[in-house]
Amino acid sequence: MDIAHTTDEARPWSGRALLALPLWQFFVVIAGGILLTTLWEGFARWPDDLVIPMKEWITRFFEWLGKEAAIGSYSFKDFTRAISDLLSYPLEWTEALLYRGIKPLGLPPIPWVAVVLGTAILGHWIGGWRLALFVGASMLYLSIFGLWKDSMRTLSIVLVAVPIAAAIGLFLGIRVTRSKRAAAIITPMFDLMQATPHMAYLVPVVVLFGFGQVPAMLATVIFAMPPMARCAILGIQTVPQDVIESGRMSGCTPRQLLWKVQLPTSKKTLMLGLNQVVMQTLAMVVIASLVGASGLGQKLLFSLQQLRLGAAVEQGLAIVLIAVVLDRLTQAYAYRETIHYSATTSFFQRHKHLLLFLFILIVTFIAANFHKELAILPKKMTFTLGREIDFAVREFSKNAYDYIGPVRDFITVSILLPIRDFYLWLPWPVLVGCIAVAGYRLGGFPVMTLTASLMLAIMLFGFWEPAMLTIYLVFSAVVICILIGVPIGVLASRSERIAKVTMTICDTLQTFPSFIYLIPVIMLFKVGDLSNIIAILAYATVPAVRYTYLGLKRVPEVLKEAAIANGCTPRQKFWKVEMPFAIPEIMLGVNQTIMMALAMTAITALIGSRDLGQEIYRALPTADTGRGLLAGLGIAAIGIIADRLISAWATKKKKNLGIE
Amino acid sequence: MKRNLKLAVASIATSVAMALTLNAHAADVPESDEPIIIVQNNWTSQLVLSNVVGNVLSELGYEVEYVPSDSQLQFTAIANGDMHFQVEAWEGSMKSAFEKAVEEGMVDAGAHEAVTREEWWIPNYVLETCPDATNWEGLNACADQFATAETSPKGRFVGPPADWGKNYADRVNSLEMDFEAINVGQAATLWAELQSAYDRKEPIVLFNWTPNFIESKFEGTFVDFPEPAPECFTDAAWGPNPNATGDCGAPRGGWLKKAAWSGIADTWPKAWSVLQRVNFSNAQIAAAALMVDVDGMSPEEAAEQWAADNADVIAGWVE
Numbered sequence: 001m002d003i004a005h006t007t008d009e010a011r012p013w014s015g016r017a018l019l020a021l022p023l024w025q026f027f028v029v030i031a032g033g034i035l036l037t038t039l040w041e042g043f044a045r046w047p048d049d050l051v052i053p054m055k056e057w058i059t060r061f062f063e064w065l066g067k068e069a070a071i072g073s074y075s076f077k078d079f080t081r082a083i084s085d086l087l088s089y090p091l092e093w094t095e096a097l098l099y100r101g102i103k104p105l106g107l108p109p110i111p112w113v114a115v116v117l118g119t120a121i122l123g124h125w126i127g128g129w130r131l132a133l134f135v136g137a138s139m140l141y142l143s144i145f146g147l148w149k150d151s152m153r154t155l156s157i158v159l160v161a162v163p164i165a166a167a168i169g170l171f172l173g174i175r176v177t178r179s180k181r182a183a184a185i186i187t188p189m190f191d192l193m194q195a196t197p198h199m200a201y202l203v204p205v206v207v208l209f210g211f212g213q214v215p216a217m218l219a220t221v222i223f224a225m226p227p228m229a230r231c232a233i234l235g236i237q238t239v240p241q242d243v244i245e246s247g248r249m250s251g252c253t254p255r256q257l258l259w260k261v262q263l264p265t266s267k268k269t270l271m272l273g274l275n276q277v278v279m280q281t282l283a284m285v286v287i288a289s290l291v292g293a294s295g296l297g298q299k300l301l302f303s304l305q306q307l308r309l310g311a312a313v314e315q316g317l318a319i320v321l322i323a324v325v326l327d328r329l330t331q332a333y334a335y336r337e338t339i340h341y342s343a344t345t346s347f348f349q350r351h352k353h354l355l356l357f358l359f360i361l362i363v364t365f366i367a368a369n370f371h372k373e374l375a376i377l378p379k380k381m382t383f384t385l386g387r388e389i390d391f392a393v394r395e396f397s398k399n400a401y402d403y404i405g406p407v408r409d410f411i412t413v414s415i416l417l418p419i420r421d422f423y424l425w426l427p428w429p430v431l432v433g434c435i436a437v438a439g440y441r442l443g444g445f446p447v448m449t450l451t452a453s454l455m456l457a458i459m460l461f462g463f464w465e466p467a468m469l470t471i472y473l474v475f476s477a478v479v480i481c482i483l484i485g486v487p488i489g490v491l492a493s494r495s496e497r498i499a500k501v502t503m504t505i506c507d508t509l510q511t512f513p514s515f516i517y518l519i520p521v522i523m524l525f526k527v528g529d530l531s532n533i534i535a536i537l538a539y540a541t542v543p544a545v546r547y548t549y550l551g552l553k554r555v556p557e558v559l560k561e562a563a564i565a566n567g568c569t570p571r572q573k574f575w576k577v578e579m580p581f582a583i584p585e586i587m588l589g590v591n592q593t594i595m596m597a598l599a600m601t602a603i604t605a606l607i608g609s610r611d612l613g614q615e616i617y618r619a620l621p622t623a624d625t626g627r628g629l630l631a632g633l634g635i636a637a638i639g640i641i642a643d644r645l646i647s648a649w650a651t652k653k654k655k656n657l658g659i660e
Numbered sequence: 661m662k663r664n665l666k667l668a669v670a671s672i673a674t675s676v677a678m679a680l681t682l683n684a685h686a687a688d689v690p691e692s693d694e695p696i697i698i699v700q701n702n703w704t705s706q707l708v709l710s711n712v713v714g715n716v717l718s719e720l721g722y723e724v725e726y727v728p729s730d731s732q733l734q735f736t737a738i739a740n741g742d743m744h745f746q747v748e749a750w751e752g753s754m755k756s757a758f759e760k761a762v763e764e765g766m767v768d769a770g771a772h773e774a775v776t777r778e779e780w781w782i783p784n785y786v787l788e789t790c791p792d793a794t795n796w797e798g799l800n801a802c803a804d805q806f807a808t809a810e811t812s813p814k815g816r817f818v819g820p821p822a823d824w825g826k827n828y829a830d831r832v833n834s835l836e837m838d839f840e841a842i843n844v845g846q847a848a849t850l851w852a853e854l855q856s857a858y859d860r861k862e863p864i865v866l867f868n869w870t871p872n873f874i875e876s877k878f879e880g881t882f883v884d885f886p887e888p889a890p891e892c893f894t895d896a897a898w899g900p901n902p903n904a905t906g907d908c909g910a911p912r913g914g915w916l917k918k919a920a921w922s923g924i925a926d927t928w929p930k931a932w933s934v935l936q937r938v939n940f941s942n943a944q945i946a947a948a949a950l951m952v953d954v955d956g957m958s959p960e961e962a963a964e965q966w967a968a969d970n971a972d973v974i975a976g977w978v979e
Contacts, residue, residue, distance in 0.1 A: 621757075
């Protein structure tokens with residue numbers, strides 16, 4: 001997200017003296033807002049008949065686009081069909097190889113043994129024995145836990161979606177760095193896309209592209225592409241000027257400069273982008289099954305529907321493993337040292353990995369004809385801990401409930417419900433006014449207009465109540481996230497060992513399909529606001545931990561030594577030197593926590609709530625594009641308001657500290 | 661093991677038998693190489709039945725594909741021809757989406773023998789403390805047993821997702837019951853609530869339906885409400901509360917229909933004649949779901965076993 005550029009110096013006309021007065025504007029706004037409600041009821045609650053029917057307009061527009069829109073005889077529907085067809089070709093190929101088989105030739109799909117060994121060989125070729133062992137074992141897990149066919153279904157979508165998303169992202173990223181106009185359009189679009197929960201994309205995709213593997217893949221590509229573009233932009237823009245100069249001096253054409261100088265130099269950032277594409281693609285697996293992707297995601301939702309939590313955990317783990325395998329392989333490939341063979345090396349020696357794989361492929365294909373176990377492991381040879389996990393969860397909830405129940409009741413009734421009622425009571429002029437004042441004080445006029453008008457738009461389009469409930473849930477959750485996350489981050493920054501464990505847990509929490517958390521949470525906390533908040537915590541605490549850790553790690557050694565030299569006690573050193581230095585970074589973590597929490601509301605909607613997440617989730621079954629998109633944008637708007645305010649604050653703070 | 665072997669023999673036997681009976685038609689089938697796309701949802705019986713139907717069609721020589729879909733959106737997709745056949749459409753929760761899609765060109769491919777019910781439901785242990793809870797007035801008398809911290813002193817009714825039919829929750833007002841409806845976001849949430857309460861024998865009343873896998877794992881009964889008539893929703897004078905409409909329950913014998921794309925009849929005439937004859941009874945659906953929910957088979961395995969157990973039924977569809 002952008003950081004607001006306005007500073008105090010840029011606003012010579014602003015009355016500095018007024019600004020210095022403590023918070024007086026807030027009191028004016030609050031008192032004024034409450035006073036207004038006595039004049040007209042519409043100031044307490046915006047009347048329904050004054051809501052702009054944008055929802056209906058958008059829904060009708062998409063229906064028109066999907067059914068009637070045409071240029072001459074070429075309809076928009078033909079266009080979407082053409083895209084679908086184009087995307088379905090590569091998909092059909094991976095599907096044929098991995099699980100369908102090539103029917104016209106009578107060829108079965110690649111036997112699982114060949115895929116497992118092939119992955120291990122690839123691992124060895126790219127990164128040596130350790131990588132080979134890791135990726136081989138991960139693939140083996142898919143087979144012996146009886147998840148092979150579904151994993152291959154998921155993998156075939158992923159294998160197509162990742163390169164497409166990476167290529168489009170790279171292309172758009174390059175466009176942005178080359179043209180100011182492209183940048184002006186694309187950059188804010190990405191900001192918006194990233195702040196909109198992925199479920200909101202599904203509705204328009206279904207209306208325009210229908211159901212099935214291809215639309216699911218398309219939704220995945222749309223969601224996974226922006227991080228690649230962002231990293232490409234960042235990477236190209238941060239190539240040192242002298243590197244570019246030397247490229248120019250060597251007589252590079254612009255194209256050569258891009259491909260031979262800029263892109264290789266920014267490899268590290270680009271690879272981070274690819275890592276994000278892989279992770280996001282796999283994060284979409286479960287959600288994409290709502291629009292017709294078959295495979296692990298579909299089976300996972302089915303398991304949850306059956307209350308087979310153990311089975312869902314195993315399927316979730318399979319998704320995580322596929323993500324990690326792809327990530328490790330691509331990352332290792334990028335940093336691989338090129339092996340140079342001498343001219344005398346034989347053909348066999350040079351291509352030993354490929355030849356070994358071909359050999360295994362042929363042998364297993366033939367052997368699989370006689371031993372079906374090699375083609376796909378029969379169920380009786382597979383293994384599962386599903387029942388044990390189910391039993392453990394049930395026993396835990398049964399025994400823990402007596403202790404948790406009263407706590408849950410107390411928190412819900414004495415803390416949460418009053419807060420919720422407060423948010424629902426809050427007259428809109430008060431909230432919009434307070435946001436405007438905060439925006440003005442922190443970032444000046446531009447921040448004020450942006451944030452206040454976003455909040456007004458949410459109200460005018462008829463989403464005030466769901467938005468208030470979202471703000472209530474998200475900010476209650478974020479407070480707890482910070483209370484838990486920041487101390488853990490501090491702890492991690494003190495010891496390398498703790499840091500390692502913490503970061504592994506953080507990674508797992510983020511790739512593990514969040515749907516799974518919901519069931520035990522409901523068993524322990526029942527349907528209600530607290531369950532929503534706890535499910536959000538599991539996911540959104542991670543950035544708070546991570547940024548705190550990074551922020552404290554980045555405190556320069558010199559600064560710490562100077563503090564010690566000045567006679568600081570360890571406590572003083574921490575509170576007076578390290579913490580103030582790390583605060584801007586921690587605030588970015590808070591920012592990310594808010595984003596994550598907002599995104600999670602679309603998933604906790606499955607528990608049951610009345611917030612914007614629920615609006616998105618409910619829009620899907622009814623194909624109500626307007627409702628889904630606007631609710632998604634509403635969440636994005638809340639995210640952007642929080643982001644602008646916090647970024648503006650962090651910029652101010654950083655300036656005061658003399659960093660940057 | 662033995663059972664598996666027997667199963668394998670049986671399934672081979674039936675497929676041979678089917679192949680023989682099919683030879684008579686084999687000349688003109690399949691009429692098109694295009695795959696017939698069968699919709700799959702995320703509950704057990706539907707997954708097994710859709711596989712049963714799919715297997716019958718592939719035995720006939722058709723190319724069959726399965727596409728997972730949401731239970732509401734599927735009808736629009738069927739109307740558009742993106743998907744072709746749905747074996748389970750429920751009256752209680754899908755009626756309006758179904759009827760809307762029929763207006764858009766989807767075909768109503770007939771009802772099953774099976775009847776469905778979607779209604780408030782209690783585990784049997786509730787009857788120990790609230791013996792008359794099998795009907796709504798009796799249940800209402802001990803509403804306080806179902807109270808939670810938020811709803812107290814009213815009882816809590818764990819209701820279906822808001823768009824599965826409004827009357828389940830609205831009934832609380834029209835019948836002036838001492839309950840508060842808390843709507844969940846999806847079915848799995850209902851079962852998590854039920855499991856947790858059931859293990860602790862805590863009174864709970866929630867939305868449930870039949871046929872459903874819940875029956876094989878939890879003992880309970882539906883709560884009887886006044887049987888609905890069309891006037892219930894139009895005429896306030898009708899029903900127990902003379903001042904409100906909607907003072908009735910859901911139909912006790914709701915329909916379970918098949919839905920099809922309008923193009924099936926022309927594209928695959930033989931398949932269409934089979935699909936029209938496909939018909940399941942409550943007992944058959946329960947047996948199909950039981951294999952997955954209790955015996956732990958996958959839906960695909962259960963479909964094969966079901967076909968082996970009911971070869972005569974399938975023969976009746978194929979002729």
